[in-house]
Amino acid sequence: MKTSLSLTAASFFIALIGCQSDQSDTATTIPTSENSLALAQEMIIADTHVDLPYRLEANYENVLAPTSTGDFDVPRARSGGLNAPFMSIYTPAGLEFEEVDTSKGNADQLIDMIEALVAQAPDQMAIVRSWSELEIAVTEGKLALPLGMENGSPIEGNLDNLQHFYDRGIRYITLAHSRSNHIADSSYDTERPAGGLTEFGEAVIREMNRLGIMVDISHVSDEAFYDVLEVTSKPVIASHSSARHFTPGFERNMSDEMITALGEQGGVIFINFGSAFLTEAANNYGPRQREFLANAGVTDADSEEAIALVEQWKLDNPYPYATLEDVLDHIDHAVALAGINAVGIGSDYDGVDDTLPVGLKDVSSYPNLIEGLLARGYSINDVEKIMSGNLKRVWLEVEQEA
Incomplete structure (x- = not known):
């Protein structure tokens, strides 16, 4: 259990919420109550997709101190109540990363970077490999850093590499990214040679089930999604996707039928905060x-x-920035389709450039989301499920049967 934030301290953080970005629309503030600020410090908040490693690889800076760029640093994470940001071990899609050893080496390098970051401040952070380790880190007042691999290309056609990355701490794998690969077809790619999962991809799913690695269907084609549901013996996740209902024709988001099927299977959709994922106006801007x-x-x-x-x-x-209300609309929609147990948050902080919605500009902003959920009638128990409880359920199920 986290140490409760006093209401006096909570009042201090009101001025910080949503004011850490250099975007022009950050002058818009959300009237966040002391209750929501305190709740953010008391409940576990887990975000299943934060692209900090890729950001630091491109432009390294000390995130243990406040930073003037990016969406994440440790002080802002603590002010927002964030406990467990999944570090995205991201390998860009492209031929240069499909060659032998290139993808695997890229992923290992990013994991090395996060290990080095934790080594700088072991009293503040810890890489965690299970839900129980996550809770221990939170109890010790540390920022828990679970690892998720975005793009399965580092598997490089060798199932032994799944064991390698499991041993290094990877606890979910996004099967593909913006191009179809040797595991699955991508929602962004017009070329879809497998028509869903490849034969090797089916073997990857079974091995992930055996090891206890969550299967992430964000980025894959609709056909690959349904293939995964046919093959997997365990619940799957969409680590950073939103509802296609609000962005017609945008296959990267999930259709109503897919969200329903995911919920029936026991899985969870973690809502992406990028404006292009949230509204048709932002999606059509490019x-x-x-x-x-x-x-x-x-x-x-x-x-x-x-x-x-x-x-x-x-x-x-x-640019037509989305708002906090748009994020809440996606959550409402997913809950209506699949139930309260099937929704979480996968912000894509540090991964969607300057397109974050008004009210959720960086990792200090989670109290705004809690405030919005409470205002829409969600109970505190419901909010806890969205902020981390649903992740806990799926992660434990995947661990238990491994």
Whole structure:
């Protein structure tokens, strides 16, 4: 159990919520009550997708202290009540990462980085490999860092590599990313040679079940999703996806039928906070920009002419940020389809650039989400399920049968 935050300290954090980003719309504040701030410090908050490792690989900075960039640092995490951000061990999709040893080496390097980060402050953080280790870390006042692998390409066609990454602490694997790979077809890729899971992918699912690694179906094609449900003997997760109902035609999100099937199977959808995942207006922003360039007769998007035109277009067409209310709408929708036990949070902090919604701009913002859930009639028990309880259930089920 976390140490409760005093209401005096909670009052202090009101000024911090949503004010840690350099985006222009952060002046908008959410009237967060002391009750929600205190609850954020008392309950376990687990976020299943934070892209800190990839961010630090590109531009390393000391996240043990406040940072002026990015969505995560330890002080902001503590102010928001975050206990367990899954560190995303992300391997970009592409031919250069499908070659032997390249993908595996990339993933090992990112795990090394997180281990080195923890070694700098072992009194503040701990890599955790089970739910019980997570609870122990929280009890000791540490930030628990479970590891999730985004993109299964580091398996490199060798089931022994699953054991290797399990031993290194990986506790979920997102089967594919933006391109189809040797495990599964991707929702973003027009080329889908497997028509779902590959034969090797089916073996990967069975081995993940045996070892106790959660299967993550975010990023895979609809066909691959249904193949996974046919093969797996354990509940699966969508670590950072939202509801396609609000973004028609965006296959990266989950359809109503998929969310229902996931819930019936015992799985959980963890809602992504990126604006393009939340509203049709934000989802269409990129295509509208590309259409504008095409209509202007510009063929080279990297040319000086294109850059100048796009900058002016952005001034005339500001990015339509989603809001906290949109995130709550997705949660409501998923609960209506699959029940309160099938929904959690997978923010994609540090992974969706500057597209985060008003009210949820960084890891200090979870009290805003709690406030919104309570305002919509969710009980404290319901909120605890969304913030970590549903993850706990699935993780324990996957561990128990391993």
